[in-house]
Amino acid sequence: MIDPLKSVIERGDLAHLALFLWASSSSALLVVALRELAAANRRFDEFVQALSRFNDRHRNRRLH
Numbered sequence: 001m002i003d004p005l006k007s008v009i010e011r012g013d014l015a016h017l018a019l020f021l022w023a024s025s026s027s028a029l030l031v032v033a034l035r036e037l038a039a040a041n042r043r044f045d046e047f048v049q050a051l052s053r054f055n056d057r058h059r060n061r062r063l064h
Contacts, residue, residue, distance in 0.1 A: 005017075 009017075
């Protein structure tokens with residue numbers, strides 16, 4: 001990793017290096033955000049299912 005970095009610095013392509021680092025970090029943050037969103041969606045789905053089971057149990061008790 002040091003040799004490509006040294007080559008970029010010697011040629012004066014710091015803007016390209018900065019753009020690459022920005023794009024890489026943005027992509028990584030997007031992956032993390034999507035992973036968290038998927039986990040939140042699963043937790044919400046589990047909550048809705050538990051609430052539905054709770055309502056079904058208590059609805060049956062009211063009918064009897």
